[in-house]
Amino acid sequence: MEPTTHHLYSLFHEISGYIYPNEIELHWKLLIVIYPYLTGLVAGAFILASLVKVFNVQQLKPTYRMSLLTALAFLIAAPLPLLAHLGHPEKSYEIFLTPNTTSAMAMFGFVYAWYLGAVLLLEIWLDYRRDLVLWARKEKGVKKWLHKALSLFSVDIYDKAVRFDKKFVKIITIIGIPSAFLLHGYVGFLFGSIKANPWWSSVLMPIVFLFSAIVSGIALMLIIYMIVTMMKERTVDRACLEKLASFMFYAMIVDFSLEILDFMHRIYESEESIKILAELVSGKLFVSLIVIQLLIGMIIPLMAIAGAKLFKIPFELKKIVYFVSALLVQFGIFSTRWNVVIGGQLFSKSFRGLTAYKMEFLGLEGLMVSLAIMILPLFILWFLFKVLPPWDDARNP
Amino acid sequence: MMNNKIINNKINNKSLNTEKPEPIIDSAGCDSVRYDSEHNDAGCDAGRRNFVNCALASSALMMVPGMLGAGEEEKPDPNELVLGDGYRPKDHKWGMGIDISKCIGCGRCADACKSENDVPREPFYFRTWVERYRILENGEAVVDSPNGAIDSFDEDKLDERIIRSFFVPKLCNQCEHPPCVQVCPVGASYRVEDGVVLVDRDYCVGCSYCLQACPYGARFLHPETRTAEKCTFCYHRIVKGLVPACVEVCPTQARIFGEMEKKSSPIIRFMRMNNIGVLKHSLNTEPKVFYANLDKEVR
Amino acid sequence: MLKLWKKFPGQLKRLILIFLLFVAALMTARHFLIPHDYGQYGNYRGGSVHEIANLEVKYAGQIVCVDCHDDIAEIKFAGYHKNVACEVCHGPGAAHVEDSDIELTSxxxxxxxxxxxxxxxxxxxxxxxxxxxxxxxxxxxxxxxxxxxxxxxxxxxxxxxxxxxxxxxxxxxxxxxxxxxxxxxxxxxxxxxxxxxxxSKPKTRDFCGKCHAEDADVEFGIPRVDMDAHEKRYVCWQCHYPHLPEAGQ
Structure with missing residues (x-):
């Protein structure tokens, strides 16, 4: 008996009904839950940043640079779970070199490279360039050279050049919005285009992914903004926080409607798979779907934010309500990813039975690695905040 | 590797040197067999000559284009795929027929498949397996496939009375529009011109996307190579004029294998004599594994 | 061309250079890392088809067995097991074909x-x-x-x-x-x-009627029907399964 297959024998007892013999093991595990969760945060944070630049929402200005850096930090970590889940990570370069043009997954390389290179890095560089040059002039030692290198040794900060930067940023942001949609809509398409799997196969999948991404991204920025200002012992900008909460609320309304629409549509059409999906939702997915995703992650925060907006309550209390709501939303969106990825593999494609997922603790696809990958972007973010301080008072006048 | 070559040559020579097969598939013969099969027979008597001759005929037919090509001295096109001793995929189109009413659920196909293709013996990895369907009086279908039927089945009593029951061998359907090939990010899954879908072990990155895309559960991730695996219609056999191992060992000829686009082929006769169904027709994958006497409960 | 380049702002020049560097790196990687036979016949590595086609054959096939064991084949082809290939019971025999010292199991x-x-x-x-x-x-x-x-x-x-x-x-x-x-x-x-x-199988309603007609000369207790009035369009076994008749249910 191979050690790698040993754990599968215990799964025999967890099977209900009939599954195809090759279906006992889930092939996309916790890591693939994390991947759409992380890219969702990237897309959401970027959309928030573009609200400032494109839609000119001035109240959100304090979060602009922070959002860009957060998007970058999470984008750097996003391919790691994908890489770690591969049977042969050392061959992953093939995706870039010989992409199969009909494969949604092969497009990952290009979508990712485009988003990282043509959108995020470019926008951050252009937005920071003037500051980088000025910081480098004032500083000494390692920091001076780091900033110099980051500015690509450019020196031109005359009005004309800075005006060019600003114009360029605007263009990139405009390109960036569809790109962010592409980045996460594409992840939804990865699942939504699998006709073999009725739980995934849905045209709504990309758009549901997108709106849940916006929800999670804004919620993340709300959390980061509050924690960072608290740590820097500054006052939270009231208008900014209210706007963040409002936008999160709107996005949640859309996301919730789409999810309900998807749900209604499935029940109303009641296709061949409805029996097994009903069994799945009322059984193995009940806690993660109905309780965490819908109740704790959606309905409770929606009501809490609505309540905080409607009733006159002290700002201190509001802050707590918003913060807790944003945290619950994170749990909810993580559950959403779980329910899509894991839920879609728990039932047999024979529609006759369910298998089980037993999470490993150690090992490449286990809990520990997954937690490490989840925490990593926060460290990257901390580093980015050090090198490229996003605070308003760090800007050069 | 060396040994392999010797035996392959031996087998090829054998198929070539045997005397010319007599034409065996005349329509009159077919009709008489048809009436026989209406009586729900396992077809054991359908003619032993047929088995041998069919095997010879298909192998002989297969070798002809290769031999002609060698004789005419055409300019070889470097981008035309020619395998082994002149097997040209573009001259072939393979299909399999499975007659559910003939299957006895002995699981010899699943067993031979594992031997022929070095499939891990653990009960989680199958290129082919056999399912048992028992449809009860209350309409419920009880399906099982313990160890893919390699040890056949036990007669375990069910509470309800069975109103019909049968076995269904399953394998990769070698789809005309294979979803697995469509989603493979690197081109490690591909379809050869003869219709067989193959996996390049050395190029597969092990992303499992093809496993998700296959509607039939026909793929698995090999526990040692950590790459995708599936039925190849025993590609290494059919290019040499042999039938797939599962077809070779099926004791009741429930499995038929042959050319889809040549008139004298067992699969064409199979399609003429039976009402044919395919699995998950609505997904438009266009399987090339065809089932006779397919029940509505099978999926 | 050079004039146009000079007109570009400094930052744009830097970005273009980085982009070109990136493209050059990708081209180099493509040149060295893509297998030379990739795309030869289609969107896959050409060599892989040959590798798969050259895999070892384990089941030699009945035709080969018959060549040496024609005596047994003669017997087998005349019997009920004529369609049961030799290797079903004796296991994969390609190794044995090549080297008869390798014995198969019985x-x-x-x-x-x-x-x-x-x-x-x-x-x-x-x-x-x-x-x-x-x-x-x-x-x-x-x-x-x-x-x-x-x-x-x-x-x-x-x-x-x-x-x-x-x-x-x-x-x-x-x-x-x-x-x-x-x-x-x-x-x-x-x-x-x-x-x-x-x-043979019964062909007419009257066959069942021998026991089940109203005037049938059989013992008491067998269900009877009026053969003339009862569903005359059908033969009995279209509705009643003779091996498990449903009388009383």
């Missing part, structure tokens, strides 16, 4: 035989099956049956030897006491060559 116990011949209700009717628990429990099958010519030592007297499912169903039905031969007449050849000598 199963001696009961395990292999019962994979096909153990009674399972799901098996097609007419396929010879036994209940191994009660069928000469200790004896290996080959002590009575030659696997190359598996004629039963004595032709089975009971129909249930092959038609187990029907026999079992009938045994707890109202027709339990009705002998098979009452409805089906089988010639003796049926036991030797079943499919070519099929037993």
């Amino acid at each position: 199963p001696r116990g009961r395990d292999l035989c019962i994979l096909c011949h153990e009674y399972l209700p799901s098996r097609p009717t007419g396929f010879p099956q036994i209940v191994s628990e009660s069928h000469n429990r200790v004896k290996p099958c080959i002590s009575c049956h030659d696997p190359h010519d598996p004629v039963p030592p004595e032709a089975p007297k009971e129909c249930s030897a092959c038609h187990g499912t029907i026999a079992r169903t009938k045994s707890h039905s109202y027709h339990a006491d009705v002998e098979c031969v009452y409805c089906h007449q089988a010639s003796p050849e049926h036991k030797v060559n079943p499919r070519e000598n099929l037993p």
Whole structure:
């Protein structure tokens, strides 16, 4: 008996009904839950940043640079779970070199490279360039050279050049919005285009992914903004926080409607798979779907934010309500990813039975690695905040 | 590797040197067999000559284009795929027929498949397996496939009375529009011109996307190579004029294998004599594994 | 060209240079890392088809076996096991074809035989099956049956030897006491060559009417119908399964 297959024998007892013999093991595990969760945060944070630049929402200005850096930090970590889940990570370069043009997954390389290179890095560089040059002039030692290198040794900060930067940023942001949609809509398409799997196969999948991404991204920025200002012992900008909460609320309304629409549509059409999906939702997915995703992650925060907006309550209390709501939303969106990825593999494609997922603790696809990958972007973010301080008072006048 | 070559040559020579097969598939013969099969027979008597001759005929037919090509001295096109001793995929189109009413659920196909293709013996990895369907009086279908039927089945009593029951061998359907090939990010899954879908072990990155895309559960991730695996219609056999191992060992000829686009082929006769169904027709994958006497409960 | 380049702002020049560097790196990587045979025949590595086509054959195929073992083949081709390829029982034989010192196994116990011949209700009717628990429990099958010519030592007297499912169903039905031969007449050849000598089946309503018509001359207690009034368009077995009639339900 191979050690790698040993754990599968215990799964025999967890099977209900009939599954195809090759279906006992889930092939996309916790890591693939994390991947759409992380890219969702990237897309959401970027959309928030573009609200400032494109839609000119001035109240959100304090979060602009922070959002860009957060998007970058999470984008750097996003391919790691994908890489770690591969049977042969050392061959992953093939995706870039010989992409199969009909494969949604092969497009990952290009979508990712485009988003990282043509959108995020470019926008951050252009937005920071003037500051980088000025910081480098004032500083000494390692920091001076780091900033110099980051500015690509450019020196031109005359009005004309800075005006060019600003114009360029605007263009990139405009390109960036569809790109962010592409980045996460594409992840939804990865699942939504699998006709073999009725739980995934849905045209709504990309758009549901997108709106849940916006929800999670804004919620993340709300959390980061509050924690960072608290740590820097500054006052939270009231208008900014209210706007963040409002936008999160709107996005949640859309996301919730789409999810309900998807749900209604499935029940109303009641296709061949409805029996097994009903069994799945009322059984193995009940806690993660109905309780965490819908109740704790959606309905409770929606009501809490609505309540905080409607009733006159002290700002201190509001802050707590918003913060807790944003945290619950994170749990909810993580559950959403779980329910899509894991839920879609728990039932047999024979529609006759369910298998089980037993999470490993150690090992490449286990809990520990997954937690490490989840925490990593926060460290990257901390580093980015050090090198490229996003605070308003760090800007050069 | 060396040994392999010797035996392959031996087998090829054998198929070539045997005397010319007599034409065996005349329509009159077919009709008489048809009436026989209406009586729900396992077809054991359908003619032993047929088995041998069919095997010879298909192998002989297969070798002809290769031999002609060698004789005419055409300019070889470097981008035309020619395998082994002149097997040209573009001259072939393979299909399999499975007659559910003939299957006895002995699981010899699943067993031979594992031997022929070095499939891990653990009960989680199958290129082919056999399912048992028992449809009860209350309409419920009880399906099982313990160890893919390699040890056949036990007669375990069910509470309800069975109103019909049968076995269904399953394998990769070698789809005309294979979803697995469509989603493979690197081109490690591909379809050869003869219709067989193959996996390049050395190029597969092990992303499992093809496993998700296959509607039939026909793929698995090999526990040692950590790459995708599936039925190849025993590609290494059919290019040499042999039938797939599962077809070779099926004791009741429930499995038929042959050319889809040549008139004298067992699969064409199979399609003429039976009402044919395919699995998950609505997904438009266009399987090339065809089932006779397919029940509505099978999926 | 150079004039245009000079017109570009400094930052744009830097970005363009980085972009070109990136493209150059990608081209270099493509050149060195893509296998030379990739895309030769299609969107895949050409060599892989050859690798798969050259895999080792393990089951040589019956035609090859017959070449040396023509004596056994002669016997087998005349018997019930004519369609059972040699390697079903003796295992993959390609290695043995190449080197006859490598011996194949010949199963001696009961395990292999019962994979096909153990009674399972799901098996097609007419396929010879036994209940191994009660069928000469200790004896290996080959002590009575030659696997190359598996004629039963004595032709089975009971129909249930092959038609187990029907026999079992009938045994707890109202027709339990009705002998098979009452409805089906089988010639003796049926036991030797079943499919070519099929037993008869009743053809008319009147056959059932012999017991079930109102004026039938049989014992009391058998359900009767008015043969003229009762669903005359059908023959009886279109609605009633004779092996498990539903009277009383």
